Amino acid sequence: MAYVIDKEKCVACGYCKFLCALGAIEERRENDRDYFEILPDKCGGCGQCAEGCLVDCIRPEKGQRKIRHVSIDSAKCIGCSLCKRNCPADAIEGIIKQPFTIVESLCIKCGLCATKCKKDAIIIKYAD
Numbered sequence: 001m002a003y004v005i006d007k008e009k010c011v012a013c014g015y016c017k018f019l020c021a022l023g024a025i026e027e028r029r030e031n032d033r034d035y036f037e038i039l040p041d042k043c044g045g046c047g048q049c050a051e052g053c054l055v056d057c058i059r060p061e062k063g064q065r066k067i068r069h070v071s072i073d074s075a076k077c078i079g080c081s082l083c084k085r086n087c088p089a090d091a092i093e094g095i096i097k098q099p100f101t102i103v104e105s106l107c108i109k110c111g112l113c114a115t116k117c118k119k120d121a122i123i124i125k126y127a128d
Helices: 015-019 048-052 082-086 112-116
Strands: 003-005 025-030 033-038 058-060 067-072 122-126
Touching (some): 003 033, 003 048, 015 025, 015 048, 048 058, 082 112
Antiparallel strands (some): 003 058, 025 033
């Protein structure tokens, strides 16, 4: 799931692209008009772009839930560092072959770590 940009309301300021740590937003041009578009296959659903949008033209797709909290189950984590290597915010720390942890103050709640973990050790809690 992803967020979408209403291209009719978009003023093409580029702030959403600046905010997106996953590189999921690209500029488009149609009928001599610039706008931005979110690539659903790259969007982690963190909502950073929507929160920062100056003209309020970004909304979640139907059924999209905002991530409230991300943590790592130390019983499942094998310390492979795959989550850390893919974290765009550098919010995961640890030592190889030991359980990793998420630094909450740095986590942007994009959920990318959960998509990369092969041991299902990432726990995501969603806002109601």
